[in-house]
Amino acid sequence: MSSEQAARGVINLSESDSSLVNEIKELGGEELMECIQCAKCAAACPMVLAGFPFFNKRIIQAIFLGLRDALLDDSSIWACQSCNRCTEVCPREVNPFEIIQAMRRVAIREFALPTLSIEGLKSLYDTGHAVYLAGAGNTRVKVGLPEKPPSTVANPDALKELQAVIRKTALADLGIIPMDEPGV
């Protein structure tokens, strides 16, 4: 559902998915049900100011009502900057940011994630950095630093270690990015 549709269209509650609430709770949004929709988080949310159709309060309400498709068809959940101002002000200790993360986890389980996230995950697995600029070496040298930072990019063993860790996480089970054994 695009933002225009979300604004105009009728949401059919009888087609809602009541399993969404439990899924969110299991994926890190334990405090979901504490929310009383007071809108204090929305008052503190940069996504509201920027004009995204879904944000903390609305995402939580949509989860309450089981509007899985409405949330998955919109990119809003991926725009949260994790500023956590909502978590700081929430009078119900809901951790709204954590609910958005949990909704992303739901989306990922349905392969509904933006290309940038896939690229970030791939880059994390391949280099150890979610943001990796292959051409950054020159810039680093220009300011007097070694071409590579002292991270996984400069330590093949450390990268192998990290990859071993990632291969034991849910990311591997989901098969979102290729995770070949190094050297295979």
Add this chain to the structure above:
Amino acid sequence: MKVGFFVGCNTAFNRPDLEQAVRYAFPALGIELDNLEGQSCCPSWGTMPSVDVVGWCAVGARNHTIAEEKGLDIVTVCGSCYGSLAESKYKMDTHPEIKAQVNEILKDIGREYKGTSNVRLTFYYLYHELGPDKIKEAVKHKLDGLTVALQPGCHTLWPSKVYYDKEEDTFHPRVLKEMCEALGATVGHYTRLIDCCGMGAMRSTDMEKSFKLVEKKLISMKNEVNPDLIITGCSSCLIQLDTAQDLLRSSKKINFEIPVLHFMQVLALCLGADPERVTGLAKTDVSRVVNRILEG
């Protein structure tokens, strides 16, 4: 004094001049930096944290254990790394079952997360371990006569429950202000001080919407403070405020330019660092303000 330096991605690849500033300033103040060899991404919010809690904590925990083995605290200059590392630590320290699952994963690579190292942010670390007075004594150049506007950054403040160093009042932060005042700057207050700059996931999702926030912020700074310089406490805010101005000017949203530097860059300059090395990658024109600092 010694501390583990967590570089992260954006600083290492986008703004290595900021990395260089940290590498200059800390030793100049008598604090040795350990490289935490083999560190990886924190991991950043849009990656592992968006997949599952244990996976996020496991990648974070590997970084924590590197510091734990050396008996060092972690210090980072990036708000996102600060947030992600502090939050994964908080989760593992308050949820034994998460910690146990993480350690089950780490066992295979011979590591164990214990929770003995704290996660710190550069300017908070200096504020608490040295204090503004010692820094004042150590600098060669001062910001006397310069009016600055601050951008502390969301991750330096919230969620306060996960952080080791916290503001007394997270909605009226004082630490970065006191640090800049110690360097001699006049810190102007503007009413959108704690508003988000729009960097991060929002910018990658919708640049246009993200720029609405930085525009509002810059205009509030310009109208209420008219600063010579913007000083940030977070590397992500640095990138946003520094790169957005050119684009906002070309789309006629603003008609001014304010130089932007991270606090650690300003501190490095004050301590005598080579401006090319510690500020050389700024997109805004910082040359005039840098010269004034070096004269000050």
Add this chain to the structure above:
Amino acid sequence: MVMRTEFEPKIIAFLCNWCSYAGADLAGSLRFQYPPNVTIIRVPCSGRVSPLFILKALFAGADGVLVGG
């Protein structure tokens, strides 16, 4: 699903009518859920609980005794 083959201790609780017994009532009226393997004997005061009662309960087959007052 928890397997019933797991050890399920049999606990006898001696609760004071005025505080902890009332507390157990309150837990019920608030619908707090806890396992059913604790049974309560109402006493007028935890001071009524003689050490003999505790020994007697353990000898008779209880795995644990709780005195609340």
Add this chain to the structure above:
Amino acid sequence: MPRIGVYICHCGENIAGAVNVEEVRKYAENLPGVVVARNYLFMCSDPGQELIKQDIRNGLIDRVVVAACTPRTHEPIFRKTVEDGGLNKYLLEMANIRDQDSWPHWHDKEGATEKAKKLVASAVAKAAFLEPLEDRFVEVTRASLVVGGGVAGMFAALDLANMGYKVYLVEKSPSLGGNMAKLDKTFPTNDCSACILTPIMVQVGTHPNIELLTYSEVESVEGSIGNFKVKVRKKQTYIDWDKCTGCGDCVNACPAKVPNEFNEGMDNRKAIYIEFPQAVPKRAVVDIEHCLSCAKRTIGTQPRIHSKTGEPILAPCEKACKTGACDRSREYNPEGEIVELNVGTIIVATGYKVMDKAPFKEYSPQSPNVITAMQLERILSATGPTEGHFHRPSDGEKPETIAFISCVGSRDKRYHTYCSKVCCMYMLKEARLIKEKYPETNIYIFFIDVRTGGKDFEEYYNYCRNLGIKMLRGRVGAVDELPGDRLRVRAYDVDLGAPVELEADLVVLATAIEPAPDLDELGRKLGITCGSEGFLKEMHTKLYPVETPVKGIYIAGCAQGPKDIPESVSQARAASSAAAVPLTLGKVIVEPLISEVNQRKCTGCGTCVQLCPYSAISLVEDKGRSRSKIDEAMCAGCGVCAAACPSGVITLHGFTNAQIHAQIKALAC
């Protein structure tokens, strides 16, 4: 051989929804001593009770076990049933299969049923050892104590006094009045609070049956219904109240400045002060902590003598006092004086505290123009810091735009999870008072849910909306300080579906109603527990709302939970009526569940004498030997003596060793 009847209640679905009642009934039928086991939808209903009575009358049974809810509420009902049937009423035992079984094990039907069987078996085992007992009576002291002199406490005191009973009214402040005395007007009729409260205060202050103990606090409570012994600490006022006329001359002379609690810290009072103009009793008090001891006149010392005039050198307050009430030579006594009272019943009406604004950093509490609603009451009040002129605190300018924020600290897991109940209405009231006086003022109320459940409240709300008061649904997220002492309020308007910002001159926080700070300590002294929200717990929310688990002690007003004035007064008058019953009867039944010593076998070791918390046991001489003697009137039936007696010769009726051993055996197998 006892013949036991077992009666199992479905309690509608409350028990039957988790416990298989028929299975339990069949099980009970086969327990030793049981001759009949029945179940019924509501055992406490008339037909339910009739089942029991019939079985007794038919000579079928001589012991009764009722498996139903908690005996703490229903034992008296079934005892009466048993008695009406013709049996001694103590031949009843209850099995608590609702509060302690079906409810907390709702999702484990099998476990709940098995547990119900055990509880029934335990009750049956005990029932076999039940013995008939006779009630005893104690004389009642025909006087009552009311703790708290706010509107609830005053009405409770007046009602009892008007019935002819002696009432002691203890109030911790120097004057009566409580929180209501601070209010400007009161919803839903907009009566002037002082105008309706002051006459009540005067009535209380002058009533021949009421003894006022203001500036006093309850120190300890002993005894039980009919005969409570209460120690009250009268704090030292350092003024002779018999001589003080409340003229205020000493107050005018005092140079010390102290933040004025009555005006919520918005102006100063003196160190010697009269709480507020309409105070009852209108007497001065010296706040010794802030007293400057002018002219080196430390309390408790003799004045120095002027070397030239030979006159004593007095402090300004002493000099100003024309009646000699203010005499600083009086003894320095911060401990005050202990007064002992004997009363038959006690009513607790200690009120509430308004939550402070300081914790809400996101609302910029450091700004003087961010105030609590109680502070606004004082600003609006003619006796307040601005004498009723509507000025904002920072610069005395009249605010043009005002934002009210609801639920500050209420419905908030970090502070108070409950709804403070009165905030919606008092925000509307304050907004209306301002709007009626200054129609050009822009008023915005940011709320979550407007709760106007109460007689004439919804009409009041609609009236306010018609005045042009703007209502926005959405809890405010931030208040930023702007230049010019203005404030920016930021919220998300749920109904517009948009973020909103408002520049205001004054922000009013509807902070929560909190339990009074020392309420839990008072509760401990009285033996009444506080609920998780910190207010005193009533016996039963619906049926016994003014009773407490301690017989003879009643509660009223906000000590029990947030309430408005109409509710507080209603509850106070209900409490006074309940508290009058034992006074009117003149005697109360005391359950015979007390200890008895078998004197013939007593060795006179004295262990029980030392352990008895009620000093009910003494050693007496009997044929040249020492024996324990238990004073029946003083025994509270705790059973400490029975547990401790090395010879095992003390029996606690109703909880005998044989009874408890039988229960243990039934539960442990």
